[in-house]
Structure formats: C-alpha cells, structure tokens
Amino acid sequence: MSTTDLDQLIDMGFDKEKSELAVKKTGNLTEAIDWLDKNADKSIEELKEEESKAAEEKSAEAAAQAQSLVCNECGKKMRGVAEAEFHASKSGHSDFSESTDEIKPLTEEEKKQKLEDLRQKLAAKRAVLSEQDKIDAKRNEQISRKKTKESEDIKEQLKVKEQIKEAEKKRREKQDDIDAKKRIQARIAADKEERRLKAEREKAERAGQAPPPMPAAVPQAAAPSTSKPASAYTETRIRFQTPSGNVMKTFPVDTTLFEVASAVADEIGQDVESFTQNFPRKTFDKEFFGETLKDLKLVPSASLIVR
Template identity: 55%
Template sequence: MASSDLDTLLEMGFLRDRAELAVKATGNLQGAIDWLDKNQEKSIDDITQEQASASDDAPALAEGEVPKSLVCEDCGRKLRSTAQAEWHASKTGHENFAESTEEIAPLTEDEKAQRLQELKEKLALKRATQAEQDKEDRKKNEQIRMKSTKESQTIKEELQKKEQLKEMAAKRAEKKADKDAKERVLAKLEADKQERKRKAEIEKAKRAGQAPPPAQAQAPLATSSGPTTSKPASAYTDARLALQTTGGRVMKTFPVGTTLFEVAHALEQEGLIVNTFTTNFPKKTYDRTDFGMTLKEAGMVPSAALIIG
C-alpha cells in the first residue's frame, strides 16, 4: 500500500497502529476503510492474534501472471488476481466470482477525493447515529432517575403526612385534657363560691337575730349578673369574660361559639391591641395560633378571667 493512503487514513483521524494493520490487510484505500469500519470494536491484541492464527495474508501475484480483474458477485468488489480472490473469499466467506476484462486502474486524484468524501460522510453519519443513541440512552437514564426520585419523594411525603396526623391527634388529646382539667377547676371554684355565700347568709342571719336560712336556700339562683347555678358547660349559651387590660378590668359576654379571634377583633374595635389571652388558673396562654378555638373549646364557659397581652 502506498504511503499516501496511510497518510490519508491518519489525516482522517484513525490511529496509526490500526491504520497500518488496515493497509496491510487490504491493499487499497477503500478496502482499508471497510476493514477499519468492520474491526472498530476489536482491540489491537485481538486483531493481531486473529491474523497470526489465520496466517492468511493476501499472496502476491504469481510470476508471469497477466493482471486481469475478477469481480465478487456477492459484494461487487474488484480484485486483481485469482490469489487475491481466494484471499478475499477466506476473509469474507464469499464464493461467487466472475472474470472481467476490465483492468483495475489506480485511483485518480478526483476518485480518491470522492472516496475520501464518501468515507467522511459515512463516518459522520455513523457518529451522528451513535450520538443520537447516546442521547436516547441518557434520556432513558434520566427518566429512570426521575421516577426513582419521585417514588422516594412520595414515600417521604406519606411518612410526613402520618407524622402530622400523629401530632394533630396528640394536640387534640392534650387540649381535651386541659379542657377537662379546667372544667374541674371551674366546678370547684363554683362550689367554693356557693359555700362562701351560704356561710355569709348564715352569719348575716345570726347578726340579725334570725334563724338560719333553710337548706334549700343554699342553692344559688340565677341573677341578672349571670348564671350561678351549677350545671354542665354544655347547658350554657353565653360566656362571661372578665378581661384585664392595661386600662383596667372589662366585662364582656359572648356566645359560646365565638372564636378567640372574634373576641380579639371586637376588643380591637374598641382600641385594644390583642396578641394573647392568658388564664391564671390553670396558667395557660392562648396566642394567635390558638385563635381559631371557640370559647367553649377553650374551656371558658360559663365564665373566665383573662389577661390581655
């Protein structure tokens, strides 16, 4: 093979060791190009071992042989001699050849340029196809990654939702416990109030020299100031609030379904700024995150003393 063909292969970007093997194995530029395309996936060691084991380098023309061309009817390749046809058959497995009176002339510069352009287009097409395949593979890998990420996010969100439900249940249980405790305290305060009232009436009767009031008189009756009889909170429709502000004590009455937010809004209409409500006993502060609770839910029925903060 002429050194110019080897140089052409090198200019096209093929590695020298592969280009030299292709030149040696084929004997012409187009054959070398086909050989490189066919063996591009093989390593140099594999190619060398195959050539060593086969020992089938194309033989030279026999002495005195008249150059005549042969055509491989299986692939259309033109060959200079019978020996080259046999070598081609051993390489490709092709079996059908025909004689031709056409003499294989060396490629002209224009033909070489055309072959080179065809090869470049072929290589460009192959690289573009490979690039498209690589792009598709990356797209599939990204889809797999996104699916995995989405599944992980879904699992994480479900776990977070379960934790939120647990926290909400725990808060509801805590609020119910606080409410029950507050109702017990209010009931105790109410009982103490009635007991003090009964004792005061007895002392008053003694000072006046009168007989103590009958036992039934000890049960307090409802007055204009508000209900004083002992009955469950669910029986009340209004809540009486004693509100301690910076300007003094204010008494207000609201329906039991009124929210703390509505109470705060009503006070703000009177010029009071409300950020929190605080009870002294049991000690508890309701901030704006609790303002969605009604007076009944907050345990402020039938009455409550609140400090405005």
C-alpha cells in the first residue's frame, strides 16, 4: 500500500503505529480500517507479536508457493492469515485452504470507491442511532411526565381528604360546644328555680303560713343524645384479634379493607388473608378487600379476628 493510504488512516484518527501495522498486514485501505477496528482493544506490543507470528506463517506459505487463502464455504480469496482470521470473525466460516492464485491490489479508483462506501455506511449507521436516540428520549420524557402527573394526582387526592377530615372535625367540635352550652344553661335555670322555691317556703314559715305546695319536679334538661346514625360517622375504631395479641386502630370510614389489611400486616409482620366478625358472624376474605369499611357496615366500631 502507498503512503497515501497511511496518511488517510492517520487523518481518520487512527494511531500511527497501529496504522503502519494495518498497512503492512492488509492489502487495501478498506481492510486496513476493518483490521484496526478489530484490534482496537489490543496494545501495540500484542499486535507486533502477532505480526511476528504472521510473518513466520507467511514465510512458510511462501516456501510452499502459496499466494493466497480461499474460504471453501463462500469462495472469497484473502492475501494472508490475518485477513482469513478477520473474515472468520465476521462470517463465522472456518474452512480455509491455500491457493496459488495471486490477488491483484486494488486500483486507486477502487480504493476511493471502497472508502466512499465505508463513509456512507458509517453515516447511515450514525443516522439510525441518532433517530433511535430521539425516540428513546421522547419515550423517557413521556414516562417521566406520566409519573409526575400520577404523583400530583395522588397528592391532590390526599389533600382533599385531609381538608374534608379537618372540616368534619371542626363541625363536630362546634356541635360539641353548642351541646355543652345548652347543658350549662339548663343547669343554671334549674338551680335558679330551686332557689326561688326555697325562698318562698322560708318566707311562708316565717309568716306562719302553710308552705306553698311543692310544684311538680322541674325536669332536668336532658343532655343531648350522643348517639347518631352510622352514616354520620367519618371514622371507625376497630379491635383486631391477632396471633400476637389485640391491636386497636382507627380508620376513616372510606378506607378499603385492602388498606386495613396492609396496615395490620405492617403491625404484626405477616400477610393478612381474611377477617372474621363474630356478631353478626361473617368472614371477609380477599373478595371483600376492595370495599370500604362503611360499605361493610363496620362503623362506628367493630371487632375482627385476623387470619
């Protein structure tokens, strides 16, 4: 090969010493490039050692007047062992024999055409990789956006639930204050009436008069009933009988039985398969795990045996 081939290899970014070996070991620019790609991971010392061995083999071939090698599987002719090894690594062929046919070197036009074909092939490969990179980047972006939206939706749902629970808590506190005030007012009124009647009796006794008849007992203002329908409760308290002991937990009434099972499993350190209620007797297996505590009528309290 000419110095022009070596210069082109160096211009393409290949190491000078390796390029010289490639020029020496192969018969044209195209195969020199392939040889350099194949041996990119080898050191210059390893390559020189291989060159020495190849030279010995070449001498042996010259002694036998062999001018080339031929692949018996595809018929391709090669100048030496290095080309045969490269062909075997690319094609998987392994049946080679010596040939007395001499392979003519490529003309300058053929070299230029081979180099142009290689450049076009490399450009096409890079274009395919670039397009695939764009597709992968777009898909990754879509996955990231979907995860972000799902996370934001979950946060928004939790926020709404917390707002509802807080509003219900304030409503209960307000109602409790109203009921307490009513009880105090009723107690004050009863005490006032009792003092008035006592004063009238004492006045009658001092005047020597018969005391006024005792009025019917003033009814005590009944404390507002604390009982309310199950539908009015927002939370329920459940006692769980587990193999390791009893566990008390409070859940919002819209909690699913699956969520309850997960919470109990975390508490006792083992999976929950079902719950059993003694009265009324009923077993809630995984078929019921998608229903809420309210739907299963486990409000405002319940006792369940964990299985």
